[in-house]
Amino acid sequence: MIGLPERTYLVNHPYAQMVLTKIRDRSTGQIEFRKGLVKLGRLLGFEIARTFPISKCVVTTPLNVQAEGVDIPDIDNVVLVTVLRAAMPLTEGLLKVFPTARQGVVSARRMEETYRGGLEFDVEFTYVKIPEIKGSEIVIIADPMLATGSTMLKVVGEIYKLGVPKRLIFATVISTEQAIRRVLSKYPNAEIFTVAMDMELDERGYIVPGLGDAGDRAFG
Numbered sequence: 001m002i003g004l005p006e007r008t009y010l011v012n013h014p015y016a017q018m019v020l021t022k023i024r025d026r027s028t029g030q031i032e033f034r035k036g037l038v039k040l041g042r043l044l045g046f047e048i049a050r051t052f053p054i055s056k057c058v059v060t061t062p063l064n065v066q067a068e069g070v071d072i073p074d075i076d077n078v079v080l081v082t083v084l085r086a087a088m089p090l091t092e093g094l095l096k097v098f099p100t101a102r103q104g105v106v107s108a109r110r111m112e113e114t115y116r117g118g119l120e121f122d123v124e125f126t127y128v129k130i131p132e133i134k135g136s137e138i139v140i141i142a143d144p145m146l147a148t149g150s151t152m153l154k155v156v157g158e159i160y161k162l163g164v165p166k167r168l169i170f171a172t173v174i175s176t177e178q179a180i181r182r183v184l185s186k187y188p189n190a191e192i193f194t195v196a197m198d199m200e201l202d203e204r205g206y207i208v209p210g211l212g213d214a215g216d217r218a219f220g
C-alpha cells in the first residue's frame with residue numbers, strides 16, 4: 001500500500017493495534033473477541049470525536065472557582081447506524097463516546113452463494129430501520145469489515161433516502177483499499193475510520209489476512 005486513500009484515517013494507536021492483533025488470532029474465543037470489538041468501537045469513537053469542532057467553556061468547580069474547559073457540541077449530534085449483526089459490539093463501544101446518538105439498524109446478509117469474485121456482492125437486507133436524517137447531523141455507520149463495499153454502498157443508499165447528513169463516517173475495524181476507493185468514488189465526501197487496511201480478498205470475499213467471519217466469532 002502506498003499511503004492511505006484520501007479521507008481515510010487509520011487508528012494506529014498501539015493499544016488499538018494490540019486489541020486488533022488479539023482478535024485476529026484464531027485462538028481468541030467468542031467472549032474476548034466480542035470484548036475486543038467493543039474496545040475498538042470506543043477507540044474509533046475517540047478518533048472520530050477528535051475531528052469534531054470544539055468550543056471553550058467555563059465551569060464552576062466544587063471549590064467555587066472557575067475552570068476553563070472544552071465542549072464538543074456535535075457529540076450530541078450523531079446518528080449511529082449498526083449493520084447487523086457483526087457491528088453490535090462495535091456500536092456498544094461507539095455509544096460510550098456518543099451516548100445520546102439516535103440509532104438505526106440494517107440487517108444485511110452477503111449472498112455468498114452468488115459471489116463470483118471481485119467487488120460485486122449481492123447483499124440482502126431483511127430489516128431496515130433508520131431515523132430521519134437532518135442536514136445538521138453526523139451519520140456514523142458501524143460495520144467491522146469493509147471488504148468489497150457492496151454492503152456499505154447499499155446502506156448509504158438507504159440512509160440517503162431519509163436525508164443527507166452533514167458528515168458521513170464509516171467506522172470499521174479492517175478495510176480493503178479497493179472497497180474504500182469504491183465507496184469514495186460514489187460518495188466522495190464520506191470519511192473512513194479504520195484500525196487496519198488489509199490488501200486481499202479470498203474466493204469467498206473474506207478479507208485476508210483479516211479476522212474471519214466477525215459475526216460468527218462475536219456471537220459464537
Ligand code: URA
Nearest residue numbers: 145147206207213214
Ligand atoms: N465480513 C466478515 O465478517 N469478514 C470478512 O472478512 C469480510 C466480511
